[in-house]
Amino acid sequence: MSRDEVADDKGFEQFEKFLEAWSRRDFLKRAGAAGAYMAFLGGAVEFLDACAGGSPTTTTTAKKGGHVVEGNFSDIRTLNSMLSSDTASNQVIGLMFDGLLNYKANGDLIPALAADLPKQSADGLTYTFKLRPNLKFSDGQPITSDDVKFTYQLAYDPQYAEVSSPRRGDLSKYIASIDTPDPQTVVIKTTQVFAPFLASHGLYGILPKHVLGSLSAKAINTADFNTAPSVTSGAFKFVSWEKGQQVTMARNDNYWAGAPYLDQWIYKVLPDSVAVTNQLKTGEIDIGPVDPGQFDALKTTSTVAMREFGVPTFTFYAYQLDPSKPAGPLFQDKAVRQALLYALDRQSIVTAVFFGHGKVANSVEPPTSWAYKDKPQVLVNFNKAKAESLLDGAGWTKGADGIRAKNGTKLKFTMITNAGNKQRESMLTVMQQAWHDIGVDATPNLIQFPQLVSQIVSIRTFDLFLVGFNWSADPDVSPLYHSRNAVPGGFNGADFKNDQADTLLDQALNTLDRTKRKQLYGQFQDLMSDLQPSPVILFNNGIYGVNTRVQGTDFGPFNQFAQRPWNHGVWVTDGK
Amino acid sequence: MIGPSRVAELDMPGAAIEGASTRPAQSYWNESWERLRANRIGMAAGILILIFALIAILAPVFSAVLTHFQPQTIDLSQTFSPPGGKHLLGTDELGRDTLTRLIWGARVTLGVALLTVAVSLTVGTAVGMMAGYYGGWLDDVLMRLVDTVLAIPAIFLFILMSILFRPTPVSLALIIASVGWGQVARLVRGEVLSVKQRDFILATRSIGARHLRLMLRHLLPNVLPVLIVAASLGVGQIILIEAALDFLGLGIQPPTPSWGNQLTNAESYFFHSIWLVNFPGLLIFVTVLASNVFGNAIRDAFDPRLK
């Protein structure tokens, strides 16, 4: 199936390229997708091409051939989409396996292996997918609804209970059944209305039943396929994985959106952020994530173009809210929680620690989400005086040593975060100083990441922790804030329990009406801005360095890791 | 990292001292001191280390009088200032004064090194002395223990222990010493074995001197030269180990400054603030160099044959 046969795709592609050129012009950034599309239809392509002066040239004829080397910090662990749980593995899997759906840059769902977005039943429980015609795996075998069903079965079907899938909990809870009335149709019935279902579970890479179907559940855990997938469903197929070094992938000629231009895509493992910078400069890698501190060092390199965009990643800290824990009583009072936040100059943290590559957060939803409310009910800005007065009002008076105390208890606690993350280390130091200035004694303590996760999820003897988090495209934030996740094993480490919050979150999950959901999340954000159980410090920016010879990349808030529908469209100007 | 100590083993200074111990001890030590004093470079190295140690001990004074900054005071408006002016050696990513942090860092780095050496030497000498002196099954058991400790690649052991025990300066010193004592024990045992057969030892035993007295008054002085050399070389080695652990993220944790973690921290700012990397790096280099030079000088002083 060549590109030209699918007219829709060609139009979509052109529009995508148009958007890329469009968004480079800052003054047009705010026009939004709708305006862009109108302009596109109105023949603005020629207009923009004519205005090409001053911006990087986009030659419209893509060259076939060549390779791209993408660098990152972690090696992959598995190449099985239903067994993977880490970003690195997911990223490489995303290059080799497509799912039913994918994300657009802004998080909207677009069809991938499915021909269109699924039809939803009136009660919201049934999703009917129609696959594209003539889908093929990399070995030429057709991709059918059986493969889709098989893939999901690995995580929800009791027959495959021994498959160690991290997705089992969610999928077995929400999937009632999957039917395949014909090779092109997949009908998924959910057990209850679950708004994030498509966004969270519609993107898993589809696995080949004809390769894995004959294996027992236990055998699938250790199958060779997981480290050397012989058959793929995505833009690239697997060539080799040299452990600790790189994964090499080659063009999949049977890809539904057309064979990629590139001969090879290589995912290379790098030691640290300095290596990324060095190798972007020397050209050893073509694409790599750039540390905010190295941005300026790379900006001046003529062969590297920088891509920066807001991402649904944020850094926040959480108070211990369980009164039975040592520091719990300190933070029960809302005034204390708010005061500590008022005392933080978060903008200077963004400027100094992240070199300006981030945005102070006013809400627990990322700015990239459609549910984001920019001005919640309580806007906490840097206000040291207010912080002090709040604490005074709450009964915490400064002692002779300058530290506040109430009823003999000092306002003194320990803050933990993971060692090895420079920005988080710096943030704790800044917080320590800022709180010292208002009479609070906070001590930083750096621990290893697995210990931090253990603390947050199960042990929970911390006083205060600082960590970063990555949201998916759906604005549901229950994992962090719903009381049912406050049990050991859940991510509500702060032990935040609030009936109103629970109700809002549950209601928003139970309806598919986006307007209604947006309103509910708005109320939720207002509530959180007042209660501040886990203040968000900032929303990070995603920064990538891309060699100027690489064309066709389209990084966006939801298109940076595994979900990249644009992978196959990448080409290199020198064809090497 | 195993290098110098094992080289010392092979050099067998004990053998060289063998002839010396029949002379009255007094003059041997005096002679060695004279030889050391004549080695100008060696003396200079030793004095340098002494100066650094003094600065480290007096860190609060220097902070108050010389730089007028505290090591933990941040100033986000002054980040990455180049050397000169108010901040003699510039500031780091949070606006903290580099010179102050280097002075306080000396405290941590040198403190860890000295504590490690002290513990290693004490435990190692005790074990080596007992193993060498008593011999027999005690020797076997103790040496098997030493073998076990030395069989695990040290760096692996450090990594595992640093993950488990929160790396404060004291715990880090103990972690590094937990391997170091083994090498010292082997060294001391070798010395004791070669000295044990000496006539005066046998004579002393025959007149009923107690074991402990024998060990302390007669064996220990003969072992001392080897220990002093090991100590001096050890300081440099341990500074490097601590720096390596800091680089791996397992050593002294920020915001507590140590030369190693300042060096590591500054690496990603190399492109625009090179002084943040070079100052701690130079200090480590100079101190380790001095420790090596001084250690070699002491060894040469105790055994002129090897010069």
Add this chain to the structure above:
Amino acid sequence: MLAKYVARRFLASLVVVLGVTLITLVLMDRTRGTYVPGIDLNPALRPEDIARLRADLGLDRPFYIWYITWIWGVVHGDFGRSMIDGSTVMSHILDRLPNTLELTGTAILIGIIIAIPVGVIGALRHGSKADHTLTVVSVAGFAVPQFWMGLILILIFSVTLEQHGLPWLPSSGAYSAVNGGDFIDRVEHLILPATVLSFFYMSTWSRFIRSSMLEVLSQDYIRTARAKGMSERRVVYLHGLRNALIPLVTLIGLELPGLVSGGLVVEVVFGWPGIGKLAFERALQYDYTTVMGVTFFATMLVIAGNLLADLLYGVLDPRIRYS
């Protein structure tokens, strides 16, 4: 006589090996934690998932059961599977071991090639300015933190050279990402890390050769050779150097135990896919099985290396007897 000695040592080594695995396991056991090794903070993961994954990995078994099962496996050559990626630990080790040996081996080679001339010149001209300079330089090489040197070399020989259009060296990995792997490519990637690693050997051995050479040259038979009219060159190289080098062989042998772990920092700095880097990364991720497997393996090599070194020492120096 030799056989008895070897047998005794072997038995003692067995005890040591068991001791090592016990220590490692005790240390690692404290890292069991309550979470699943290697899983990022993943909001999609539910409490039931975590419990189930931990059970799958056998993390709930008591300590001694774990140890016995593991030892039993090891006796059968089965090191188990990594807790993080499910691949066999043995496959990880076999993948990485050649890389580490390549790196440390090359570093030792460079060390020898440089240490010998430096040591000899220092001995021949001992006391002179050249001697002092060489001494300081070789001692200095040992005083620089490896990661600092690595960074500087990368910045000079990789980035700066490339920016000026000169031929430059790669800064990470064992071979090029694309079309790499041939001999020249591998050598290019080996140069920087092996050089950094070799400084340690260079410094130690050059000093040793110098003092060894000095000692040999002051021997009576050297004086005799000179008195007999032998040319200075023959005296130095034929007699002096040869005899001075014999102990060096033992010194190199002493480094055999460190062959596997000695390059850990360099491997991390240069992203060299070796065993040291593997152990380090997996320790941080609490990958029990892999760390145990690698430590055991490395320890075996250390013990074997020690045995070999002792034998070599004994063979080369007939004055030593196995008592």
